[in-house]
Amino acid sequence: MIEVYDAAKQSLGADGFSAFRYLSAVNSLLSNPVSSSLGRDLTIRALGSREKFVDHVGILRNMVRKAGLFPYLKKEFSELSQGERIALDVYRTPFSEDFVFHSMQFRIFDLLKAGRNVVLSAPTSMGKSAIVDSLLGLGRFKRVVLVVPTVALADETRRRLQERFGEVYQIIHHSSQECRSDRVVYVLTQERVNERDDIKAIDLFVIDEFYKLAFQQLKNGTTDFKDERVTELNIALSKLLKVSKQFYLTGPFINSIRGLTELGYDHTFISADFNTVAVDVQTFGVDPNDDEKKLEMLATIAPQCEGATIIYCKSSTVAGNVARELVRLGYGQPFQSPHIDWVAEEFDPDWDYTYALKNGIGLHFGGLPRALQQYTADRFNAGDLRFLLCTATIIEGVNTIAKNVVIYDNRNGTRGIDKFTHGNIKGRAGRMGIHFVGKVFCLEDVPEDNLNQEVDIPLGIQDDDTPLNLLASAQPDHLTEYSQDRFEAAFVQDRFSVDLVKKHSYFRMEQFEQLYSLVQMLNEDEFESLIFHWSPAPGFLKTLAKISSKIVPKAFSTNGLQTKTPDTILAKLTAYLKADSYSAFLKGQIEYTKQRIKAQEKVNLSKSLNNDLKLVSNAFGYTIPKLLGLLEDVVRLHAIKKGMRSTIDYSHVRMGFENFHLPAGVNALEEIGIPIQTLHRSKRMANTPSESPD
Numbered sequence: 001m002i003e004v005y006d007a008a009k010q011s012l013g014a015d016g017f018s019a020f021r022y023l024s025a026v027n028s029l030l031s032n033p034v035s036s037s038l039g040r041d042l043t044i045r046a047l048g049s050r051e052k053f054v055d056h057v058g059i060l061r062n063m064v065r066k067a068g069l070f071p072y073l074k075k076e077f078s079e080l081s082q083g084e085r086i087a088l089d090v091y092r093t094p095f096s097e098d099f100v101f102h103s104m105q106f107r108i109f110d111l112l113k114a115g116r117n118v119v120l121s122a123p124t125s126m127g128k129s130a131i132v133d134s135l136l137g138l139g140r141f142k143r144v145v146l147v148v149p150t151v152a153l154a155d156e157t158r159r160r161l162q163e164r165f166g167e168v169y170q171i172i173h174h175s176s177q178e179c180r181s182d183r184v185v186y187v188l189t190q191e192r193v194n195e196r197d198d199i200k201a202i203d204l205f206v207i208d209e210f211y212k213l214a215f216q217q218l219k220n221g222t223t224d225f226k227d228e229r230v231t232e233l234n235i236a237l238s239k240l241l242k243v244s245k246q247f248y249l250t251g252p253f254i255n256s257i258r259g260l261t262e263l264g265y266d267h268t269f270i271s272a273d274f275n276t277v278a279v280d281v282q283t284f285g286v287d288p289n290d291d292e293k294k295l296e297m298l299a300t301i302a303p304q305c306e307g308a309t310i311i312y313c314k315s316s317t318v319a320g321n322v323a324r325e326l327v328r329l330g331y332g333q334p335f336q337s338p339h340i341d342w343v344a345e346e347f348d349p350d351w352d353y354t355y356a357l358k359n360g361i362g363l364h365f366g367g368l369p370r371a372l373q374q375y376t377a378d379r380f381n382a383g384d385l386r387f388l389l390c391t392a393t394i395i396e397g398v399n400t401i402a403k404n405v406v407i408y409d410n411r412n413g414t415r416g417i418d419k420f421t422h423g424n425i426k427g428r429a430g431r432m433g434i435h436f437v438g439k440v441f442c443l444e445d446v447p448e449d450n451l452n453q454e455v456d457i458p459l460g461i462q463d464d465d466t467p468l469n470l471l472a473s474a475q476p477d478h479l480t481e482y483s484q485d486r487f488e489a490a491f492v493q494d495r496f497s498v499d500l501v502k503k504h505s506y507f508r509m510e511q512f513e514q515l516y517s518l519v520q521m522l523n524e525d526e527f528e529s530l531i532f533h534w535s536p537a538p539g540f541l542k543t544l545a546k547i548s549s550k551i552v553p554k555a556f557s558t559n560g561l562q563t564k565t566p567d568t569i570l571a572k573l574t575a576y577l578k579a580d581s582y583s584a585f586l587k588g589q590i591e592y593t594k595q596r597i598k599a600q601e602k603v604n605l606s607k608s609l610n611n612d613l614k615l616v617s618n619a620f621g622y623t624i625p626k627l628l629g630l631l632e633d634v635v636r637l638h639a640i641k642k643g644m645r646s647t648i649d650y651s652h653v654r655m656g657f658e659n660f661h662l663p664a665g666v667n668a669l670e671e672i673g674i675p676i677q678t679l680h681r682s683k684r685m686a687n688t689p690s691e692s693p694d
Contacts, residue, residue, distance in 0.1 A: 001035040004028060008042055012049060019056045022046065023063060030066045037273045040067040044278045047072055048436030068103025069276065075433055093130060095137030095164055102127070104274035109134055112204075117247050117267035119210065121254035124427030125277045128250045129160070132206055135248075136165050136185065144169075145186040145205040145244070147193055147236060149212055149229075150396045152373060155671050157187045176665035190229070190236040194473070194505065202244040209396075210249035210257075211420070213237060214455045219416055223465070228506050231470045234459040235505055238474040241265060253423050255453045259460025263478055277430030283442040288410060294443050295325050301441045302331050307403035308380065308435075311389045312425050314409035316365040316610040319389040320352030322408060323361045326387060332359030335384065339375060346583060346677050348590055352606040356389070365391040367559075367614030371675040395424055404439045405429040410447060413558070419447040469512075472498055473505040496637065504630040507551075512630075515551050519634050530635045533649035540653075541577065545570035548627060555623035560611030576620055577653070581680045582660045586612060616660070625658040 008025040011017055026046070029039030043063045046053055053060045057077070064073045065084060070091045073084060080088070091100045093109075101109060104122070109131050111118050122128060135141055148154050158173045165171075170181035173188065179198050186199065193199065207213070213233050216224045240247070241263065249257075260267050284300075286293050313319040326332060335357060343354050353363045353372065362376040362385040373393070380388040381401045388400065392412045405428050410417055417425075422442075430438025458466050459474060462483040468490050471483050479487070490509060491498055495516055501509070519527070522543065529539035545566040548556070553563040562568050579585035586609070593608040632650045639648060659667040660676050662683065670676050 001029060001032065001038060005035070005038040005042065009045065012045060012052070017052060019053045020059075023053075023056055023059045026063045027066070030063065036067075037275065039063075040069065041275065041278045043067045043069060044072075044276070044436050047076055048278070050076070068274075070100045070102050071276075071433060074100050093134045093137065094139075095133045099130065101130070101134075102274070102276065104272050105131055108270065111268055112246070112248055113138065115246060117260075117265060119249045119257050119260070119267050119269045121251055121269075121271040123273065123275050124252055124424065125430060125432055126272070126274055127276065127432055128208075129157075132248070133161070133164060135204065136161070136169065139168070141203040142183050143202050144184075145188065145193065145199060145202055145240060147188060147190055147205065147207045147233070147240070149189065149209050150393075151189060151671055152370065152393065153208070153396055154187050154189060155370070155374070155673070156399060158672070161185055161187065174668040174671060176668050190233040191506075193236040193239065194232060199239065200243050202240065204246045204248065205240040205244045206248045206250065207233075207237065207240075208250055210251045211254055211455050212251075213259075213457045213459075215458060219418075225465055225467060226508065228508075230458070231467050231508075232506065234457065234470050235473040237457070238459055238478050242475045242477065251455075252427060253420055253453060254455055257455045257457065259455075259457025262460040276432035277435060278437045279426065279429050279440055280437065281426065281440045281442065281446075283445055285445050286443045288444055294408060295321070297443055298322065298325055299329055301406055301443075302326065302329060304439070304441070305387075305404045305406070307386075308383065308401055309387050309404040309406065310394060310400060310402040310428055311387060311406040311408055312394055313389060313391055314411040315413060316352070316363070316367070316391055317604070317607045318409065319363050319365060319391060320356070320606050320610075323352060323356035323359075323363060323387075323389055326361060327356075327359045331387070332361060333386065334358070335360040343372070346675075347586065347609065348605065350605055351609055357385075360385055360387075362388045363390075364388055364393050365610070366393055367610060367617045368393075369613065369676065370670055371673050374673040394428060395421060400428060401431045401434050402428055402438070403430065403435040404441070406441045406443070408443055410444045417447065420453055422447050468509045469501055469505050469507060472501040496634070500633055503633070504626070506626050507630055511551055515547065515630065515634055516637075518547055518550060519631075519638050527635075527638070530631070531639065531644065531646045531648060533647040534652050536577075536653055541573050542566070542570055544628075544631075545573055547631065548573075548624070552619075552623050552627055555619040556615070559614040559619055560607070561615060572615060573624075576616070577656060579661070582616065582662075582676045583680060585616070620657045621660065622658075625654045628654045628657070 004025050008022050011022060022042070023046070026039050026042045029035040029042065046060055047064070061073065061077050061084070064076070065087065070088060073080070074088055088100050091106050093099045093101055105127055108118060108120055112131070112135055120128065132146065136144065146157060148157055154173050158171050161169070162171050165185070168183060170179065170184045172179060172184060172186045175192055175195055188196070212230065215227060215230050218224055255271060257269055284297060286297060311319070311322055313322060340354065340357050343357065348354065353368070356363050357376070362380050364373055364376050376385070376388065377400060379385050388402070394400070405426060407422065407425055410422065412421070426440045429440045430436070458470060459478060462471070462480045466483065468487065471479060471487050496512060501512065525539060526543045529537045529543045531537060532540065548569055549563050549566045556569055557563050561572060575588060576585050579588060589612045590605070590609060593603055593605055596603045597605065628650045632648060636648050639646065655664055660670065662676070662679055666679055666683070669679055
């Protein structure tokens with residue numbers, strides 16, 4: 001069958017092409033379930049070369065129907081037979097008269113409509129979100145929870161659902177929102193699922209990218225059991241399984257899933273290779289560390305990238321270098337927008353992001369403010385930017401309309417990506433209904449390993465390696481007898497309660513133990529610095545820096561900050577907390593970097609700014625508030641033992657970090673694309689009063 005496919009595919013671009021022979025090959029492949037995916041691929045390629053089939057439109061139309069590609073049947077052909085029109089009526093979606101399912105979407109929708117639990121592994125281009133929208137369009141699911149991996153994807157999903165169902169459902173996406181409707185859709189990350197106490201009596205929950213339930217196997221053969229996001233997602237799964245009637249898990253390229261049956265939940269697992277676009281892949285075999293050769297390859301690849309192109313890079317620094325090389329090669333195009341002037345003023349005109357955007361190239365990476373991420377992705381999808389240079393943000397499901405994908409690096413930061421992740425990135429090439437055939441250019445060889453293609457859910461497969469903080473926060477019904485024994489043995493010393501571990505499930509047991517011992521060993525002045533209930537006590541930030549460097553060093557080291565001594569952490573904590581605003585902190589750091597450059601230190605403005613943005617977003621906005629919450633409770637325990645009756649409350653300090661120096665709840669507006677600088681100015685204009693202690 002492969003020979004038939006290869007011959008037909010090659011003939012499409014050759015002299016003496018025969019449309020009839022090509023379609024005969026398509027028919028033969030579609031007639032065999034084993035080769036139907038190959039026939040579908042050839043059908044899509046034929047749609048991309050319609051001019052070659054003008055004398056055989058009827059046969060091509062039949063092949064489109066036989067391949068189950070009903071959206072293309074509706075969109076690409078003006079004349080349809082009575083039978084084809086009836087088929088389109090059958091496959092029409094409940095949320096739109098104009099949108100029809102393809103055959104695999106219809107199959108999944110039918111199972112879910114019948115009340116079945118479904119776990120779907122399918123390519124990125126399959127259109128899994130349309131199934132969710134169609135279930136909402138039925139109107140019989142009143143309370144639905146959608147779990148997505150990132151805040152950016154939550155906002156993208158929120159925008160889509162608000163437009164389609166905003167008049168029927170309340171869409172909740174932030175912790176500050178209260179449920180005030182009997183019809184509600186929660187669009188949340190796993191952490192926010194775990195924070196809410198109103199997620200009850202759920203009709204359906206959906207977990208997107210469900211492979212993130214499994215701890216990742218590393219290249220050296222070990223497993224990363226320290227990934228707190230995996231633990232949080234499993235805790236969310238346990239919570240949702242307990243209160244929901246039905247579930248739907250989706251993700252790409254999974255061969256099997258283990259753990260749900262062990263928990264007692266029946267489900268239908270479907271691994272589908274139903275592609276709605278065709279993809280051509282070229283590999284160049286460049287050495288992973290040959291940075292010079294990779295830049296040289298851009299001159300070869302860029303001319304072949306006609307139309308919208310995503311370039312995946314391991315880091316924002318590499319993305320900036322690639323952008324500048326593309327401009328040097330002549331692939332920049334002047335792009336004018338008031339947005340560029342604003343970015344130059346609020347950040348810096350020499351920043352890689354600003355420079356790239358001026359030349360019609362978008363950058364998209366973690367830490368980039370949400371407003372800039374949204375603007376860049378929207379401009380790319382609108383066709384204003386030809387190139388979009390991304391880091392791992394593209395793996396997290398941000399929807400883009402790209403014809404081409406260049407995989408510049410086989411790494412995510414310093415960690416290598418496996419074949420699974422590589423395939424996930426490749427899946428961004430092409431787009432149903434927009435680009436029939438996508439192109440993928442791989443500078444390095446495709447990874448050989450097959451890690452992560454089997455998903456083992458820790459909640460359902462409990463053993464010695466299952467983190468105790470996961471077990472502590474899981475629903476009691478989901479614990480095995482063995483886990484219950486492990487659990488009870490761990491708390492026999494009664495140094496801190498099970499409730500404390502549940503409350504701070506982000507942290508592993510060894511971090512609890514380490515923090516408890518650290519606080520116990522503080523000298524008198526250091527401990528006194530932790531006793532306050534509004535403004536930080538003298539020396540607090542120094543003590544916090546010392547504790548942070550021991551308990552959460554990766555929160556700083558992964559964001560470009562050295563952690564050999566607490567001094568560098570202290571400098572950043574002090575600069576941020578004492579700054580008048582988010583903008584004031586960044587401008588201060590930019591000025592400091594420029595002074596270092598003038599002093600001929602080996603620092604890079606863009607790299608330093610990108611690291612500070614990631615530090616604010618990841619460490620200050622997420623990890624430090626969680627650490628402060630745990631530290632507050634541990635200090636209270638020690639204070640009681642010391643006979644101290646002082647009030648200990650870090651909420652004001654915690655909110656300063658968590659909310660970008662904004663009033664509580666206002667930071668939710670940042671997530672929907674309003675710049676933090678704009679929110680600060682609005683706050684000043686409104687003269688919003690500061691909270692004060694009782």
